[in-house]
Amino acid sequence: MAPKQPSGRTLTEKILGRACGRVVRAGELVEVSVDLVLANDITGPVAFKEFDRLDGAVVADPDRVVLVADHFVPNKDIASAELAKSLREFAAAHGIDKCYEPGRGGVEHALLPEAGLVRPGQVIIGGDSHTCTYGALGAFATGVGSTDVAAAMATGMAWFKVPETVRVTVTGAARPWVGAKDLALAVLARLGVDGANYLSVEYDGEAISALSVEGWLTLCNLGIEMGAKNAIVAPDEKVRDYLAAADLWADLRPDPDASYASSLTIDASAVEPMVALPHLPSNGRAAAAAGDVAIDQVVIGSCTNGRIEDLREAARVLRGRKVHPRVRCIIIPATQKVYLRAAREGLLEAFVEAGAAVSAPTCGPCLGGHMGVLAAGERCVATTNRNFVGRMGHPSSEVYLAGPAVAAASAVAGRVADPREVVGK
Amino acid sequence: MSDFHPSGSAGGGVPAGRTWKYGDNVDTDVIIPARYLNQIDPAELGRHCLEDLDPGFAAAVKPGDIIVAGRNFGCGSSREHAPLAIRAAGVGAVVAASFARIFFRNAINIGLPIVESPEAAAAIQAGRRVSVDLERGVIRDLDDARTWSVRPLPPFVLQIVRAGGLIALIKERNSGRGPKSQTEGVSKE
Incomplete structure (x- = not known):
């Protein structure tokens, strides 16, 4: 019997293979050098x-370590x-230059791409x-503990089982007010x-290609x-422009005959502005079909939806309107750069x-x-990522996950709302 | 490897204790809420373990007790504080129908015994006396002698478990006692 023709490789098989210097397939165990190791104040x-349990350990490559104080900053208590101080001290002790604190940083997953620290084909782990x-x-x-x-800081390496891949194809054209968050939900x-x-x-798919790089960041964030x-x-070219770099892995594509564990196709044109009901992110449905859910708070921001395009979308709804008197609407630009751009574009003025x-x-x-903790029984529409x-x-509080347009519309309506109800058309 | 003693076990050998039963998708926010993540003392984390799911758990759990849960145990955040809290609360082992990936990795890395068995997770009720023998791959209901065999850990994962966690394994490597690479000798298996 002729040996089975090897199938092509997925994106992940290609990246981990390049890191290993050989062809690798799903299911193999590999130990690879990591390009970035990230940790935060938690x-x-x-x-x-x-x-420190590795007596006398040194950081293998301080240039590949990134520390970001973002979860409890500006420091919420002693x-x-x-915790934030220990980040600063560890960075100083081990020659780590990339240690970001308030005023020069922001939310890690908005910050690293913006700072140009992420490149196609890299292997990155983060705490x-x-x-x-x-x-x-x-x-x-990938996220790790x-x-x-600690092990990757000391050795420069990390082990992975090469994962099988689910291919998710989003076809068609998304409707107005349907963005990356709605597609991901x-x-x-x-x-x-x-x-x-x-x-x-x-x-992959037309609706994915039609999204911006920021849309892709939102989409992958919810993986x-x-x-x-x-x-x-x-x-693609958008990524090249976003990174303002030419030296990218130009032909990083999955092979046409790559082997997938399963495939899922979604028609973007059938997706409505979404909301995920408590208490699982998978409880998504059309915001218009959520029923009459009165809310107390809205949060627009986070590593999922705190970038400039998210704030622009929120401003399209909030400009010239008023947050419902019963609702506290908290808007958090994810980084200093986003904050400055939002200020220059007049978005912050519109929000205030x-x-x-x-x-x-x-x-x-x-x-x-x-900066926005919920009391017993309170309900919040948030552009964040978890509603556990x-x-x-x-x-006993409740979180409803949504994109910036639904969140802003809900802030105005005082209940979970589809942006078309608030803005018209 | 009969000298292997899971660090969270009751008697230093096979973890055994009374079971605490929970459902699917026990997430890291209910295992240890973020309001307690402003410090890293395991004992303090243990005092708030599972507080938002079962407020009585931390005070009532006994050393060696076993958590039995459904699918996707430990989903959500990468906080290693979650398995640390469970271990510090005295839990000897976690049996679940499945584990979320990062939690599984973290538990192995810190030496918290965890085993995957959809059958045992479905069959074992709360309050049973159960033992979990990692080396032999057997879960046993000590009240009625029913047993379930466990999906064995991959060899490289067992290597970390036997060393007592990932940091201990690296120490072995650095001292020349252990394998030179984390995956040496097992990547072809």
Whole structure:
């Protein structure tokens, strides 16, 4: 019998293969050099403690380590101030230049792409589950815990089982007010919260190509909510322009005969502006069909939707309108650069005039840290990524996940709302 | 490898204890809410373990007790504080129908015994006395002697478990006692 013709390779097989210097296939165990290791003010301190157990360890390559204080910053209390301080001290002790604090940084997964630290074909691990965001720029990027971060800082290496891949094709043209977040919530509703557990999610299709790089960042950011090891899109000219770089892995594409564990096709033209009801991100449905859900708070920001295009979309709804008197609307540009652009474009003025509170960059409210924690029984529409029990505060509070347009429209309406209800047409 | 003692076990050998039963998608936010993540003391994390899912758990759990849960245990954030909290609360092992990827990796890396068995997870009720033998791959209901075999851990993962966690394995490598690479000798298996 003739040997079976080897099939082509997925994006993730190609990236991990290049990192290994040989052809690798799903299911193989590989140990590869990592291009970036990331930790934040929550996961970093635990990683430092593990790192210090390796007596006399040195950081293998300080230029490849990035530390970002973003979760509890500006420091919410003395304890969290100590965590941020330990980031600063570890960076100083080990010659790590890329240590970002308030005033020069922002939310890590908005910051690293913006700072040009992410490149197609890189292998990136981060002590934060939303590290999968960087697949938008064609990197293999995955979230790990603090011990893996410590090990990678010390050895420069990390081990992975090469994942099988789910191919998600989004066809057609998205309707007005339907953005990357709505498409991602629609995919999530189909796949479920463990539909891609241990797997890579590879996106393609016309509706994906039509999104901006920022849209891809939002899309890949939510890969972890499907359980995925990583999410990825083949980089195109947009990525080259976004990174303002020519030296990219130009032909990084999945092979036409790549082997996929499964495939899912979604028609973008059938997707409505979405909301995911409590308490799972996979509980997505049309915002217009959510019923009469009165809300207390709206948060627009986070690593999922805190970039300039997100703020522009929110401003399209909020400009010239008023936040409902019962609602607190908190808007958080994800980085200093986003904040400055939003200021220059007049977005911050529109938000403040609408009655929204604009905060310095922080992850704060997304995880119930600070800057917008919910009381018992309160409901929030948030452009964040998780709506688990107690995620943003009291265990009896509720989080409704949505994109910036639905969140802004809900802020005006005082209840979960489709932007078309508020803006017209 | 009969000298292997999981670090979270009750008697230093095979974890055994009373079961606590939960459903699907037990996420890291309910395992250890972020309001307690402004510090990293495992004992303090343990005192708030599962607080938003089962407020009585942390006070009532006994050393060696076993958590039995459904699908996708540990989904959500990458916070290693979650398995640390479970271990510090005294839990000897977690049995689940499946584990979310990052939680699984973190638990292995810190030496918290976890085993995947959809059958055992479905059959075992709360309050049973159960043992989890990682080396032999057997879960046993000590009250009625029913047993379930466990999907074995891949060899490279067992290597980390046997070393006592990832940092311990790297220490072995650095001292020349262990394999030179984390995946040496197992990548072809």
